[in-house]
Amino acid sequence: MTFRLYPNEKTELILRYHRKLHKDLFNAAVNNRFTQYQKFNHCVDYFEQQNSLPAFKEVWIEYKELASHALQATLKRVDFAFERWLKGLGKRPKFKSIRHYSGWTYPDKAGFKVESNGENGYLNLSKIGHIQMRGQAKYWGKATTCTIVYRNGKWYASITVDVLDQVFKPDILPTGAVGIDLGCKSALSITDGVNHQQIDAQSFLRNAEHKIKKASKQKRRKRAPNRNKKIKASRRFKKTHSKVSKILRKVANQRQNWVHQVAAEIVSSNSFVATEKLEVKNMTRKAKKAQTCRGDTLCGKVCKRGKRKKQKAGLNKSILDVGFGMVRSTIKYKVEQNGGVFVEVPTKKVKPSQTCPKCGHQHKKTLDVRIHECSVCGYVQDRDIAAAEVMLYWAKGILPESGTGFVGAESPSSTSRTRKTAGSMKQLGAKKRQKSQSNFAKNGLEDVETSSSSEAS
Numbered sequence: 001m002t003f004r005l006y007p008n009e010k011t012e013l014i015l016r017y018h019r020k021l022h023k024d025l026f027n028a029a030v031n032n033r034f035t036q037y038q039k040f041n042h043c044v045d046y047f048e049q050q051n052s053l054p055a056f057k058e059v060w061i062e063y064k065e066l067a068s069h070a071l072q073a074t075l076k077r078v079d080f081a082f083e084r085w086l087k088g089l090g091k092r093p094k095f096k097s098i099r100h101y102s103g104w105t106y107p108d109k110a111g112f113k114v115e116s117n118g119e120n121g122y123l124n125l126s127k128i129g130h131i132q133m134r135g136q137a138k139y140w141g142k143a144t145t146c147t148i149v150y151r152n153g154k155w156y157a158s159i160t161v162d163v164l165d166q167v168f169k170p171d172i173l174p175t176g177a178v179g180i181d182l183g184c185k186s187a188l189s190i191t192d193g194v195n196h197q198q199i200d201a202q203s204f205l206r207n208a209e210h211k212i213k214k215a216s217k218q219k220r221r222k223r224a225p226n227r228n229k230k231i232k233a234s235r236r237f238k239k240t241h242s243k244v245s246k247i248l249r250k251v252a253n254q255r256q257n258w259v260h261q262v263a264a265e266i267v268s269s270n271s272f273v274a275t276e277k278l279e280v281k282n283m284t285r286k287a288k289k290a291q292t293c294r295g296d297t298l299c300g301k302v303c304k305r306g307k308r309k310k311q312k313a314g315l316n317k318s319i320l321d322v323g324f325g326m327v328r329s330t331i332k333y334k335v336e337q338n339g340g341v342f343v344e345v346p347t348k349k350v351k352p353s354q355t356c357p358k359c360g361h362q363h364k365k366t367l368d369v370r371i372h373e374c375s376v377c378g379y380v381q382d383r384d385i386a387a388a389e390v391m392l393y394w395a396k397g398i399l400p401e402s403g404t405g406f407v408g409a410e411s412p413s414s415t416s417r418t419r420k421t422a423g424s425m426k427q428l429g430a431k432k433r434q435k436s437q438s439n440f441a442k443n444g445l446e447d448v449e450t451s452s453s454s455e456a457s
Contacts, residue, residue, distance in 0.1 A: 002149075003116075003123070003134060003156065003159065004133060004156055005131050005155035006133070006155075007155060011128065015150070018128065019098070019104065019148075019150060020098060021066060022070070022074050022103075023101040025074050026074055026096060027095045029049055029075055030081075030094075030095060031095070032049065033078070045079070046078075046079035049078070050072055050075055053068065053071055053072070066127070067106065069107050069111055070104050070105065070106050070107075073104065073105040076107075077105075078093070102149050103148040104147070105145065105146070105147045105148075106126075106145060106146045106147070107145055108144070109143065111126045111146070114146070114159060116140075118139075119136045119137070120134050120136070123146070123157055125148070133157055140163070141162050142161060144160050144162050145159070145160045146158070146159050152249050173338065173339055174269050174338075174340075176271065177192060177270060177272035177273075177274075177392065177396070178192050178272070178392065179191055179192075179273075179389060179395070180331070181276065181352065181385070181388040182322070184201060184322060186384055187200065187322045188262065189388045190266065190388060191392065192270075196382075196385045198385070199262060201318075201321070201322050202255070202258055203318075204251045204254045204255050204258075205251050205320075206318075208247055208251050211247050212244065212248065215244045218243075219237065219243075222234050222240055223237055224237055225237070255326070259327050259330050260330060262327070263330040263334050266331060267331065267334040270335075270340070271335070271338065271339070271340035272343075273340065273342050273343070274343040274345055274391045275328060275331070275343075275344060275391060276344070276347045278324055280319065280324050280325045283316075284316040287309040287313065328344075345390075345391045345394055345395060350394055352386075352390040353383060353387045355390045356372070356374040356377060356379055357381075357399070358374065358377050358379040359376050359379070360399060360401055361375070361376040361377070363375060365383070369383065371383060372386035
């Protein structure tokens with residue numbers, strides 16, 4: 001859980017100073033790893049850098065003021081960044097500026113002490129002081145780690161606790177089961193098969209778009225920083241930059257608050273939730289630029305894949321404004337925390353928007369068709385509600401079968417990411433074996449034909 005910190009002027013200066021020292025240690029550790037490998041072909045690991053901390057403090061005596069375990073946690077961040085990079089899971093570690101270094105971590109109780117029962121209280125940091133904090137935790141226990149974060153001009157403390165003898169599941173588990181379809185106009189279309197409900201999208205970003213554009217225009221007119229030309233940002237630039245950040249932060253907080261309220265309302269009466277499996281990252285990709293036809297005729301027309309670029313940008317903005325990924329993940333963890341079941345329906349195989357929930361007949365519909373009208377059974381329903389019914393029935397295993405292809409979809413299960421095998425060595429090896437087997441069969445057939453013809457002669 002995260003608490004907002006309210007340090008006084010003197011304590012805030014100390015917090016900023018400690019943040020700068022941790023940032024410099026991070027950059028020094030990254031530079032040490034690259035230098036040792038490039039010049040001496042030596043791979044530095046975490047334990048080598050950790051053991052060199054006492055000698056490092058003798059040279060840089062200002063680090064004696066910082067807690068040793070917090071410095072070790074910063075070195076662990078460096079080690080984690082290099083491990084991700086070497087495994088191909090992240091980018092090459094870079095030096096961080098103070099703007100992009102959020103804070104530091106106390107990995108054990110030696111560096112901090114929490115004086116709270118889960119609601120407000122005080123945080124006592126080693127060699128920093130007593131800081132008031134505000135916030136409320138749903139569950140509370142013995143504090144184990146504490147991470148100090150500086151974000152948007154405010155200080156926060158992210159505290160992890162060891163919850164003992166506390167039951168997360170409610171005494172009476174709700175018996176409701178619903179299917180949820182996500183959309184841009186109606187953010188959530190919810191149905192239990194009998195009752196239907198649609199929650200409109202709030203469009204927090206759209207409502208604040210005018211203010212953001214106005215503040216951004218004022219920001220562009222100020223002297224921006226340029227590291228190559230050694231130009232510092234003007235005081236007015238910093239002021240307008242903080243103004244833009246404040247508006248964007250308010251939009252993010254409004255969306256997060258709305259998502260938690262909607263998710264809590266759904267989970268309060270349902271323990272079984274089925275929704276669609278969406279790849280939000282793929283859905284919000286930028287449209288490709290228009291390209292001129294390069295065929296034999298050189299017609300000069302614009303290719304089809306480059307059209308409607310502005311429309312695609314607007315759709316992406318609407319999808320991100322609703323927060324499909326945030327809604328799905330919030331509902332998921334709240335359902336599972338209460339002991340319920342959360343099912344993600346494979347959209348590409350089941351095709352909820354194209355399937356009739358009553359007879360299972362599939363009929364392709366374009367996005368402008370907002371009413372589901374089945375030509376086989378005559379069922380008429382709102383398109384989003386019908387899709388939610390399909391997902392609910394499929395998750396329960398009662399969706400009618402009509403031989404249209406969705407029967408072979410994978411069975412209902414909780415969300416689990418599977419690693420893609422496209423272009424992998426396993427796939428390449430299978431292709432080579434297939435080719436070698438076909439060549440072997442072909443050569444064997446030719447040998448048989450040759451031997452039979454020789455015997456006949």
